[in-house]
Amino acid sequence: MNLRELASVGPFFALRTDDDPGGAGEEYLPLAARTEEAVRRRVATVADRLGTADRRVAASVAYQGIAGRLLSVALGSAVLTGRVPDLADGRLRWHPARPAPDDLWLPAPAALPPAADLADQVRDHVLAGPLTTLHATTRAVVPVSSRLLWGNAASSLAGSLRVLHAWCRERHRPEEAARALALTRALLDAPPLSGTGTLTAPAPGGPAFARTTCCLYYRVLPGGMCGDCVLRHAPRAAR
Template structure:
């Protein structure tokens, strides 16, 4: 499994930093990383964990918004795009999906991709049954479900809005990967990316989040991520408010 994992990791990293994962030896804790699963937990007072709270505050500062709810929504969408990309890239290019468990994946919210996430050693590949689309869902929702709970409870963001963010993030990752594959003549990989991504919209929680078009990949969501409330933000391309 280690050889397959290394091959999947290397090919996906060529697509771009969101599809890449820091690996190799070292001590993540000594470099300011913590296991990402800890960021998905709420404190005893129902507040976000320090790492997640710090990321939300950094996003708010970079966007110039004084609305924590807006920053939390966009933080979730950014992390969702990262999670989907790490699963989708190897699935399309190598027919493999990482088994990046939250209790073993390390995160430094102060860093950017690919150095924000670190798996010491070689990431394992999921081998259980369920097909490639099912394995992709298992890998992604191991992160998205607890992250969704933490953001919705700590920042009072709508459950439906956040799943719309997850859907939008998936299609965004799909577009980047699909275009990259087509530009290099990797038509089979492009179609595989489309198939496993489309399968996610057949079931909750993404089933009712919007309308997915596949030629080329495009999405019109049924909720708004709140980016329009950012000073000078405007509307996203897939926003429900766009006419």
């Protein structure tokens, strides 16, 4: 499966596909495995980068980052190629300490069988696959809300849509831009992402998303909030 064009959309849409990235293949771990130690390492790395001792914030942001990577790859591939990459157990690996695009490694990428409903395929093989496993592992390591994490996944998906939609429009590919919007709507309208937010039709600035949950990032940036935050004002304690 050729993912070269997908990588041109942006770093979140790219992943390593070489035989052994940097000669350090042993450092990459199966993402689908319940590797609690790897999640602890990732949470610690994110906490250090954010400059926070709040492990719930770090766990939230860490999960959102990986969700954004997986959903960007799945959404982008489905829109641009009509196929979804096989991210099954044992195929996709990650490096907890590396940033995108070097955090994910998929040697010899292959596509899942053709499907009439790509949203169902992304839901079954990504949301209900590695993201559900990572969801459970994250909550086993840090006591963070399940609904918050799925809200993070939905926010990440909407962010991926905005980047991909803009990329398609800039290249005069309106059919693919429309396909990206339709696929994202379908994913947001069904479990586990249903009820996590509202996606509005494209505006001059592109699709917009408003969450029904909070990722807790305001605790790192006092008085600041994400663009799709459910909060109308930062909580008084954060100010």
